[in-house]
Amino acid sequence: MRGDDAMTSNRGTPLVEMRDISIAFGGIKAVDHVSVDLYPGEVVGLLGHNGAGKSTLIKCLSGAYHADSGEILINGQKVNISNPRDARALNIETIYQTLALADNLDAASNLFLGRELVTPLGFVDDSQMEAETRKIMGRLNPNFRKFKEPVSALSGGQRQSVAIARAVYFNAKILIMDEPTAALGPHETQMVSELIQELKRQGLGIFLIEHDIHNVMKLCDRAVVMKNGQRVGTVNVNEVTDDDILGMIIMGKKPPQAV
Amino acid sequence: MSEVATHTPPPQSRRNLFETLGIDTRLLGMVIAFILICTVFYFVTDGRFLSPRNIFNLTIQTVSVAIMATGMVFIIVMRHIDLSVGALLALCSAVMGLMQVWILPQVMGLPLGSVAITPLAIIAGLLTGALIGAFNGWLVGYQQIPAFIVTLGGLLIWRNVGWYMTSGQTLGPLDPTFLKLGGSEGTLGATLSWIVGGLGAVAAILAQFQARKSKARHGFAVKPIWAEITMSVIFVGAILGFVGILNSYDIPTARLQRMFEARGEVMPEGYTEGFGMPISVLMLIVLTIVMTVVARKTRFGRYIFAAGGNPDAAELSGINTRLLTVKVFALMGFLCALSAIVAQARLQNHTNDIGTLDELRVIAAAVIGGTALSGGIGTIYGALLGALIMQSLQSGMAMVGVDSPFQNIVVGLVLVVAVWIDIQYRKRSGALK
Numbered sequence: 001m002r003g004d005d006a007m008t009s010n011r012g013t014p015l016v017e018m019r020d021i022s023i024a025f026g027g028i029k030a031v032d033h034v035s036v037d038l039y040p041g042e043v044v045g046l047l048g049h050n051g052a053g054k055s056t057l058i059k060c061l062s063g064a065y066h067a068d069s070g071e072i073l074i075n076g077q078k079v080n081i082s083n084p085r086d087a088r089a090l091n092i093e094t095i096y097q098t099l100a101l102a103d104n105l106d107a108a109s110n111l112f113l114g115r116e117l118v119t120p121l122g123f124v125d126d127s128q129m130e131a132e133t134r135k136i137m138g139r140l141n142p143n144f145r146k147f148k149e150p151v152s153a154l155s156g157g158q159r160q161s162v163a164i165a166r167a168v169y170f171n172a173k174i175l176i177m178d179e180p181t182a183a184l185g186p187h188e189t190q191m192v193s194e195l196i197q198e199l200k201r202q203g204l205g206i207f208l209i210e211h212d213i214h215n216v217m218k219l220c221d222r223a224v225v226m227k228n229g230q231r232v233g234t235v236n237v238n239e240v241t242d243d244d245i246l247g248m249i250i251m252g253k254k255p256p257q258a259v
Numbered sequence: 260m261s262e263v264a265t266h267t268p269p270p271q272s273r274r275n276l277f278e279t280l281g282i283d284t285r286l287l288g289m290v291i292a293f294i295l296i297c298t299v300f301y302f303v304t305d306g307r308f309l310s311p312r313n314i315f316n317l318t319i320q321t322v323s324v325a326i327m328a329t330g331m332v333f334i335i336v337m338r339h340i341d342l343s344v345g346a347l348l349a350l351c352s353a354v355m356g357l358m359q360v361w362i363l364p365q366v367m368g369l370p371l372g373s374v375a376i377t378p379l380a381i382i383a384g385l386l387t388g389a390l391i392g393a394f395n396g397w398l399v400g401y402q403q404i405p406a407f408i409v410t411l412g413g414l415l416i417w418r419n420v421g422w423y424m425t426s427g428q429t430l431g432p433l434d435p436t437f438l439k440l441g442g443s444e445g446t447l448g449a450t451l452s453w454i455v456g457g458l459g460a461v462a463a464i465l466a467q468f469q470a471r472k473s474k475a476r477h478g479f480a481v482k483p484i485w486a487e488i489t490m491s492v493i494f495v496g497a498i499l500g501f502v503g504i505l506n507s508y509d510i511p512t513a514r515l516q517r518m519f520e521a522r523g524e525v526m527p528e529g530y531t532e533g534f535g536m537p538i539s540v541l542m543l544i545v546l547t548i549v550m551t552v553v554a555r556k557t558r559f560g561r562y563i564f565a566a567g568g569n570p571d572a573a574e575l576s577g578i579n580t581r582l583l584t585v586k587v588f589a590l591m592g593f594l595c596a597l598s599a600i601v602a603q604a605r606l607q608n609h610t611n612d613i614g615t616l617d618e619l620r621v622i623a624a625a626v627i628g629g630t631a632l633s634g635g636i637g638t639i640y641g642a643l644l645g646a647l648i649m650q651s652l653q654s655g656m657a658m659v660g661v662d663s664p665f666q667n668i669v670v671g672l673v674l675v676v677a678v679w680i681d682i683q684y685r686k687r688s689g690a691l692k
Binding site (some may be wrong): 018 | 418473474476478479552556557558561562563565567568569571572573574575576577579635637
């Protein structure tokens, strides 16, 4: 996909640039001066132990947290993201590890939560939303049938596909996926990876938080490794081995190729 | 990425009659329980329990608690609780009582019986309720104090604020127009009741076929036409039957005579006239419809249920859950004031103990009606039915002459058993894990 040049290359303006982000909770530095960037059509993996600060860093982009310092640039423009609404307005969509679904509502209500389609009189248009949901689910997961049930009645894979549909439906430019395959079986994992490839072809930029090193090698272009809130380094995935990355994660050891 | 992707979907289970009709089986269970209670009391009281007179009284007595129960559904759905509704009702009642007997006639100099008294008193009461409710909501939403604590404090505070404002005195007599909102003092009369009932029946049919049309437009499965017609017949029958019963309760002759004398006429021999639908009951019906539409068809309602189902998901979806909390508590306060109007007008004066223990009746009504304290689940009509069941039990037992302590024991048992049945039902239907 990419040329053989260095990773912070001359590929134009990055889609996302997070510069020198820091955030602390009660004296504990969850993220400590970390910078990452993301280009269109690229998948950047975020790796590290539990508590390394990956999710926290990414929540500054999705609007769930507000960074104490540092800046975020989208398409080279400095932006201020102080809540999830701001992030959505910038076409940043997030699939949380917890999926963030309201279990008591059906798939359509979840897909459009916070962005309901309304009739001219201002009432929520459930039929229209269900029709749209059927359309997108037909693309993502053609076997999905449970449109009337609350999502608590769905299987893990079905719930995941609702969460993915929500992110994809609204023309995301930047997609954040927090362990999208953690709760899935092999078949469903395969479908998620195919979807990631497809979205990549469409030119989306994807941040992928992932523990499974094989998925990282398979899906990601670059990998950013974090440890104790700090960035260990960033590598081009095709220039390093599994062991190099594991070394970064476990020992914080930076291979020579990394920046 | 579905699990059924690898094998064929299971054959669709046979739909039973009620699914085809589109009747919620939980609602059906409650209706059956209600009918059972009514039947038992009917036989034990030799038919007096289902006399038009008792049904009329029963509906009037239910209104005040039912109004608040509709709001309590939203509060509980959002995983909060409001223990201060009885106390807030008392304060709103005190404000409206003071407006009628002191502030408007004596301080502002309005002549007694002026048409402005009732609307001004009501506005003052509703504002008081909504503002205090909003304040509760701010403490819960923005200051993160648990609703249980905020409203437990409110339970101790607001009734006694009302006590200080009135020096503990009973306030009366109230404005004659105001009294019409209490029940038997203000009814629509037979003709107007039939008109309202007829309009209601037409609206019910229209709403049903509107929903059908909307589904058909998107090519979704619709109920068979016979099911739609059956439901329409049930709706129309229920509406007109209810109006018929209320109309068949005749105004006592002595009272009719006074009414004729007041107009300077002589009552014809053998003249009778039905009460018809009380204004307060009509108010409750309209409120129930409005609140149901709010719950199901507005963003506000959708967000309440989303926030109750998963507060984090609601927040991450860009919903301002704190402001939502303020709005829901403000609505609850507004409904307390509305309830205070009915309660005060029915009792014909303001006393400091008005609405005592209402918080427990209101919560019980919502919970018997299927609202889950764990949040996210509840219906407005369920709460209405819950209030009706409780009032029927109490009123029926009083008619039979059951001792007062035993009455409370029964209501308590019903509350616990109702919730137990509800939990069992949800476990079976897979809504609970």
